[in-house]
Amino acid sequence: MAMSPTMSSSLCTFAALAGAGGRPGRQASQKGSKKRAVAQPLAAGAVTEAPPPAVIAPAPARPVVSTPRRREGNAGTDQLVAWKSVRQERWEGVLEVEGELPLWLDGTYLRNGPGLWDVGDYGFRHLFDGYATLVRVSFRDGHAVGAHRQIESEAYKAAQEHGKVCYREFSEVPKPDSFVSFVGQMASLFSGSSLTDNANTGVVRLGDGRVVCLTETIKGSIVVDPDTLDTVSKFEYEDKLGGLIHSAHPIVTDTEFWTLIPDLIRPGYVVARMDAGSNERKFVGRVDCRGGPAPGWVHSFPVTDNYVVVPEMPLRYCAGNLLRAEPTPLYKFQWHPESGSYMHVMCKASGKVVASVEVPPFVTFHYINAYEEKDEEGRVTAIIADCCEHNADTSILDKLRLNNLRSFTGEDVLTDARVGRFRIPLDGSPIGELEAALDPEEHGRGMDMCSINPAHLGKEYRYAYACGAERPCNFPNTLTKIDLVEKTAKNWYEEGAVPSEPYFVPRPGAVDEDDGVAISMVSAKDGSGYALVLDAKTFEEVARAKFPYGLPYGLHCCWVPRDK
Numbered sequence: 001m002a003m004s005p006t007m008s009s010s011l012c013t014f015a016a017l018a019g020a021g022g023r024p025g026r027q028a029s030q031k032g033s034k035k036r037a038v039a040q041p042l043a044a045g046a047v048t049e050a051p052p053p054a055v056i057a058p059a060p061a062r063p064v065v066s067t068p069r070r071r072e073g074n075a076g077t078d079q080l081v082a083w084k085s086v087r088q089e090r091w092e093g094v095l096e097v098e099g100e101l102p103l104w105l106d107g108t109y110l111r112n113g114p115g116l117w118d119v120g121d122y123g124f125r126h127l128f129d130g131y132a133t134l135v136r137v138s139f140r141d142g143h144a145v146g147a148h149r150q151i152e153s154e155a156y157k158a159a160q161e162h163g164k165v166c167y168r169e170f171s172e173v174p175k176p177d178s179f180v181s182f183v184g185q186m187a188s189l190f191s192g193s194s195l196t197d198n199a200n201t202g203v204v205r206l207g208d209g210r211v212v213c214l215t216e217t218i219k220g221s222i223v224v225d226p227d228t229l230d231t232v233s234k235f236e237y238e239d240k241l242g243g244l245i246h247s248a249h250p251i252v253t254d255t256e257f258w259t260l261i262p263d264l265i266r267p268g269y270v271v272a273r274m275d276a277g278s279n280e281r282k283f284v285g286r287v288d289c290r291g292g293p294a295p296g297w298v299h300s301f302p303v304t305d306n307y308v309v310v311p312e313m314p315l316r317y318c319a320g321n322l323l324r325a326e327p328t329p330l331y332k333f334q335w336h337p338e339s340g341s342y343m344h345v346m347c348k349a350s351g352k353v354v355a356s357v358e359v360p361p362f363v364t365f366h367y368i369n370a371y372e373e374k375d376e377e378g379r380v381t382a383i384i385a386d387c388c389e390h391n392a393d394t395s396i397l398d399k400l401r402l403n404n405l406r407s408f409t410g411e412d413v414l415t416d417a418r419v420g421r422f423r424i425p426l427d428g429s430p431i432g433e434l435e436a437a438l439d440p441e442e443h444g445r446g447m448d449m450c451s452i453n454p455a456h457l458g459k460e461y462r463y464a465y466a467c468g469a470e471r472p473c474n475f476p477n478t479l480t481k482i483d484l485v486e487k488t489a490k491n492w493y494e495e496g497a498v499p500s501e502p503y504f505v506p507r508p509g510a511v512d513e514d515d516g517v518a519i520s521m522v523s524a525k526d527g528s529g530y531a532l533v534l535d536a537k538t539f540e541e542v543a544r545a546k547f548p549y550g551l552p553y554g555l556h557c558c559w560v561p562r563d564k
């Protein structure tokens with residue numbers, strides 16, 4: 001049978017996106033893009049030393065966020081600052097503090113996220129498309145210094161230089177200006193060189209102190225300086241594992257880094273581990289998919305002390321959709337409820353799959369935590385894995401289109417979500433359970449962007465911090481502290497505000513699981529922005545550190561303690 005262009009290019013894409021587990025990686029970097037002049041770096045460390053520094057960059061006279069010009073729908077000036085692009089490439093200065101910052105809070109809170117959704121006159125469609133904006137708040141002696149800066153990925157620099165999208169983003173693809181460039185693009189898709197390195201999703205502090213920004217493309221792993229927010233270098237994985245995409249959320253501790261690399265040719269996942277201080281991922285084991293034409297999307301995954309949980313969600317990668325110029329309703333993915341939903345458990349030490357169970361259909365971006373359930377003799381009977389679960393409804397992806405986020409009419413359009421708790425038996429039973437861990441009404445049926453006390457990673461835990469909902473709303477608009485033992489939630493809400501992931505920072509020497517603070521960056525209704533510090537025990541506000549301008553929404557965070 002003659003192969004149609006679509007078929008052959010689909011196969012190419014499969015080939016390019018697979019390669020996990022053997023072949024050397026092909027992480028070609030874009031050649032030939034002229035370097036754009038960017039602002040000079042600020043003095044390293046200057047803003048984090050005591051006494052609190054003077055303002056290094058004056059607060060801009062005009063707002064540093066701006067309303068996009070050409071947009072679908074009603075993107076008017078009344079739209080929330082959360083969904084407006086940050087226009088000034090960088091800013092840094094002392095923040096006005098309202099309330100009392102704890103004196104023990106000594107270090108830097110860093111948040112990453114897609115803060116720039118415009119290139120020239122063109123406005124992006126989806127929240128996940130935006131170019132990465134880092135926000136920093138450094139705390140010391142009750143004072144706070146803030147800063148933001150664009151990450152200088154190849155994708156960002158090329159867009160600035162050429163005034164157009166030059167790499168394949170979450171939903172945007174470069175528009176070919178001729179048939180020849182179309183053919184060239186197909187070839188670059190094969191090599192992976194056209195995929196974005198726009199590291200706009202997470203930021204992690206590795207055990208050796210390096211700070212790395214991440215997205216779902218492997219080449220989009222970028223080392224940054226947490227003081228200056230300088231883009232330092234690409235994080236190059238020096239191994240032969242290959243693959244072009246990975247989970248955006250590795251599990252990172254002081255000693256190691258765990259990641260999942262989906263394999264689209266032979267549907268499955270490679271589990272890999274990297275020691276702190278190393279750039280070499282080591283193959284631990286492989287999980288073969290049980291259903292569907294391709295692996296399920298793995299934005300994140302959980303671990304316990306001894307096991308890695310590999311989820312196989314029916315929202316699966318789709319090679320055909322990867323090739324399309326225009327986004328499909330589910331972007332690069334496809335919903336395959338008929339393929340089944342599975343949870344696999346791999347032993348960290350042996351790489352062996354010790355359980356593989358079918359579970360009810362689910363949709364999740366973020367796992368919260370997992371732990372081992374034990375019987376009276378201390379034998380592990382099951383794995384409990386919690387996630388922010390969107391009631392198996394894929395329409396959450398569409399809700400995150402900028403046009404939807406910018407056009408809140410007062411109608412309650414945010415789809416319901418819950419803390420989904422999986423129970424994965426280890427006794428060979430073929431079926432696992434999935435239930436809500438608490439009544440979703442406790443957190444307004446909104447649930448995403450979670451953190452926990454890192455001392456409880458992979459262990460039994462009681463508290464999770466997340467974004468919930470005060471309805472009506474079109475996006476999670478509260479901060480919520482979930483008590484998984486009492487099955488209750490405490491909520492923080494300010495009318496019209498869009499808070500981002502509440503990041504838990506433990507108090508040094510703390511014993512109680514919730515002894516610390518939860519820090520969130522809030523884009524407020526009046527167009528301002530501030531870092532909100534909540535006492536994690538009471539979930540009451542202790543202080544806010546105000547930026548002199550509004551901040552766009554952001555995704556994930558990390559904490560860099562001063563003495564490390």
Ligand SMILES: CC(=O)/C=C/C=C(C)/C=C/C1=C(C)CCCC1(C)C
Pocket residue numbers: 114127128168169170195196200201215216217245248322332
């Ligand atoms: C911000 C966020 O949560 C997710 C971002 C996801 C991205 C940027 C995904 C990008 C991808 C490509 C550019 C091509 C390959 C598929 C996929 C991983 C979806």
Ligand SMILES: CC(/C=C/C=O)=C\C=C\C=O
Pocket residue numbers: 201365396417446447448449476555
């Ligand atoms: C912001 C978000 C979901 C909100 C819905 O309730 C998901 C972000 C995913 C990427 O990190």
Ligand SMILES: [Fe+2]
Pocket residue numbers: 201248249299365366555556
């Ligand atoms: Fe995420």
